Amino acid sequence: MDLSYSAEELAFREEVREFLKEKLPKELSDKIRKGLELAKADMERWHAILNAKGWLAPNWPKAFGGAEWNAVQRHIFEEECSAHHAPRVVPFGLSMLGPVLQKFGSKEQQDKWLPRIMNGDDWWCQGYSEPGAGSDLASLKTTAVRDGDHYVVNGQKTWTTLGQHANMIFCLVRTDKDAKQQEGISFLLIDMDTPGIEVRPIILLDGSPEVNEVWFTDVRVPVENLVGEENKGWTYAKYLLTHERTNIAGVGFSQAGLSAVKRIARAEMSGGKPLLFNPHFAARVAQVEVDLMAMSTTNLRIISKAAAGTAPGVESSMLKVKGTIIRQEINDLARRAAGAYAMPFASEALEGSNDSLPDPHEAGPVAAQYFNNRKLSIFGGSNEIQRGIIAKVVLGGGK
C-alpha cells in the first residue's frame, strides 16, 4: 500500500497542467465554470484539441490511436480537467461505441469507424431505451427484419442524449421475436440521414433540450452495419455498459461541483459574513467533502483492479450509487448556497450566456442543474437497478 504518486506520475500531472494552461480556450473554461451549456461547436473544438495531442481517447489501446493510460493517469487527467474547468469529452463514440467495436467489431468496421470517431467526422448517439423499456432494457420492442442485404428497422427509441447533433446512432434492436428476451437482440449502426428516421426533442424539466425521441419507420440499414453476430447484441450492450460505468462515479464532476459550492458560499453573505463560514452550512459542505475524499479512493481502487483485468461488476454498481448520491448532494448544496438567486430561470444559459440575469455571485443556473442532475440516479441503470445487482451478487442468485 502506497498512496504517494511516483515521480513519473507527478511529471505526468505537470504535463497535463501545462497542456491545459496552454491549450484550453478561455471561452470554454468560462462556460464550464459558470455552468453554461456548451454548443456543438464548443465540444467539437475541444475534441480536436485533445485529438491533436493524442489524448482524446485515454482508455483506447495505442493500436487504435488511443493514449492507453492506466487508472492513475486517467485519474490525474480527470482531476486536472476539473480543476481547470475543462469540458468533458462526449462519451458516445469514444467511451461507449469505441470499446465495443474494438472488442466485437469486424476489421472493416474498426478501420472505417474508429478513425472517424477520433477525427470528429461522426457524432454518435445511443439508441437503447424505449418508452416501455427503461430499467427493463431487455424488453425493448424496436424490430429489425432481414430483407436481402438490409435490415428494415421499425420502432421508437427515447432519452437519446444529444441526438439532435448526431449523424450516427448505435441501436439495440430485436431480430428474433421468438427467442428469450435477451437472446433476440442485435447491435446495429444506423446512419441518421436514412429515410424514415425522425428526431423529436424532449424538453427536460430544467428547460434544456438535451434528449430526444428517435422514431424509425421502415429504415433500411445495410447488413454490414451489424456489429458482431446477430442476436448476440445483449452481450455487447452489457460490455458497453460496464465501460460507460468506469467513469460513472463522476469524481471529477463532484470535485468541480464542490469548488463551485465553496466559491458561491464565499460570495453569498449571511448574517453579515460569508455563508461558507456559517457553521451549519460549513458542516454540510464538510460532510460531503469527507464522502468525496473516500469516493475518490474507492474509484481509484476499483478502476485499478479493472485495469488489472478483473471485469468490474458489482463494484461499478457501487460506484454508480454512491457517486451519484454525492454528485446530487453537491448540486443541492449549490442551489442552497445561492439563496433567493437560485430562483431565476436562466433560459438564456442554454444558449451559452446568462448575462441578462442577476447573478451577483456568478453562481450560474444552479437550481436548473440541481433538477437536471436528478437524471444521474435514473439513467444508465437506475440506482434501484444497481442496488438489485449488488444484492443479487451478495445475497445469492448471482454469479
Next chain:
Amino acid sequence: MNFDLTEERQMLQDSLRRFLRDRYTTTVRNSILGSDSGMSSEIWSELAELGVIGALFSEDDGGFGGKGFDLAVVFEELGRAGVVEPFLDTAVLGGGLIAALGTSDQKALIEDIIAGGLQLAFAHGEPTSRYDLNRVGTTAVVSGAGVTLNGRKAVVVNAEAADSLIVSARESGVVDEEAGISLFVVPADAAGVTVQGYPLLAGGRAAEVILEDVVVPDSARLGDAGKAFGAIEAAVAAANVALCAETLGAMETATALTRDYLMTRKQFGRPIGTFQALAHRMSDLLIELEQARSAVINAAGHLESDRRQREHHVSAAKNLMGRTGRLVAEDSIQMHGGIAMTQEYELAHIAKRIIMSDHRFGDTDHHLERFIALSAA
C-alpha cells in the same frame, strides 16, 4: 381539540379545488408558463371573484378571513394545482402590510386588491441580505420634498406586474438593526425606479429593483418612521404559513401522481409498485406527508399567537417542509424515472414549486438556526 375545517372554510376549499381542477389544467398552466407576463389576468379575476383574495383579509379590512387557517386552506389548494399567480405577493405580503400599518387612506387600496384590480410586490430582500429580515441597506432620507430612497432590491417577485411596490428602507441605525426600518408604498412608475425583470424557474416572474433618488411624499410611509420591522416579521410569518401550505398541496399532488404511476407502469412484467424497494419508499413519503400536514396546522394555528410562539412554529414548519419537500420531490421523480424529467409531465412543475419554495423567506437550515435561537431566548 377539533381538526375539522369550519363550514365556511370547507366550502371555500371545495369550490376552489373544483374551480382549479376544471380551469387550471396542465395545458392552461403550460400556456401561462410560456407567456411573457408569466401569469393570467383572467384566472386572477376569476379567482378574485370566487373570494380567494377576500379570504386572506379580515372582516375589519373588508375581507372574510385573514386568519392562519384561511391562508392554509387557500394556499394548499393553489399548491395542489401548481398555481403560479402571485397571490402571496399581492395579497399576503403587499396587502397584509398595508392592512397592518396603513392609515385609513392607505387601506382604501385593500378594496381594490380584494376585487382583483391591484397588483403589489414586496421589495425587501437585497443582494447581501440572504434571508435576514433585519438587514436593510436601502436608505430613506427625509428632505423638503418628501423622502428620498436609494438602494437595490433582489429577486422581487411580481415587481413588473405590480402597480405599487412596498419598499423597505432604513431611516436610522446600522445595517442589521431591527429599529430604523420603514416601509413605503412606491408607485412602480415613480421616477428613479428601474425594474429588471426575468422569469423564475418554478413559474412567475421577478425582478431586480434599483432605486435611484426616488422621491415619495411623506404620506407614502406605512406606519411610524423606523418602526416597520415587527410588521415585516409578522407579514413574512404569514407568507411562510402560505408557502408551507402551498408546498403541502404540491406534495399531495406529487405523491398522488407517484402512487398512480407505481400502480400502472410495468417493468419486468409487473407494476413497479409491487417491487418492495419502491413500495417502502412510497410508504415513507406518505408518512412524511402527514408530518408535513401537522406542521402546517401547527404554524397556521399559531399565526395569531404572540410573537415568540408564532415564530417558533413558523420556523419549525418551514424547516420541516424544506426537508420533507425535498424528499417528496426527489423521490417522486426517482420512482417515476425518466418521464418525470420531462417538462410536459405534471410532476416536473410540481417538483419545481416544492423545491423553490425553500428559497423564499428562509430555507430549511435558516429556520433550524432560527428555531434554535428562539428556543434559547
